[in-house]
Amino acid sequence: MNAIERAAEKSMEALADEVSKEQLIADFKAVVTDAEALLKATASQSGEKLTEVRAKAEESLRIAKARMAEAQEAMLARTKAAAKATDVYVHENPWKAIGIAAGVGLLVGLLIGRR
Secondary structure, eight states: OOHHHHHHHHHHHHHHHHHHHHHHHHHHHHHHHHHHHHHHHTTTOOOHHHHHHHHHHHHHHHHHHHHHHHHHHHHHHHHHHHHHHHHHHHHHOHHHHHHHHHHHHHHHHHHHHHO
């Protein structure tokens, strides 16, 4: 396996990892949205303890949103790098790329057919 094939393999692994991270980010966004809705629903409620809890929750959500945005930007940058490496590999090795794509397609078809 030469360096280009290793780079393409790493790109494929990175893309698979990114997909799971994308799902995690999407799930986290749903949780944040639900938490914000809960905070809005309890806004009319009064009480010192509730106000304190709401303030703490709002701060946690703000921090979580900022971290999520950073993670999303990093994931986008890695995805672009993986796509570029894959593009270079496919242009330098078109027949190998066709063979790999056919093999992956066959494997996916077999897995789907088993369901």
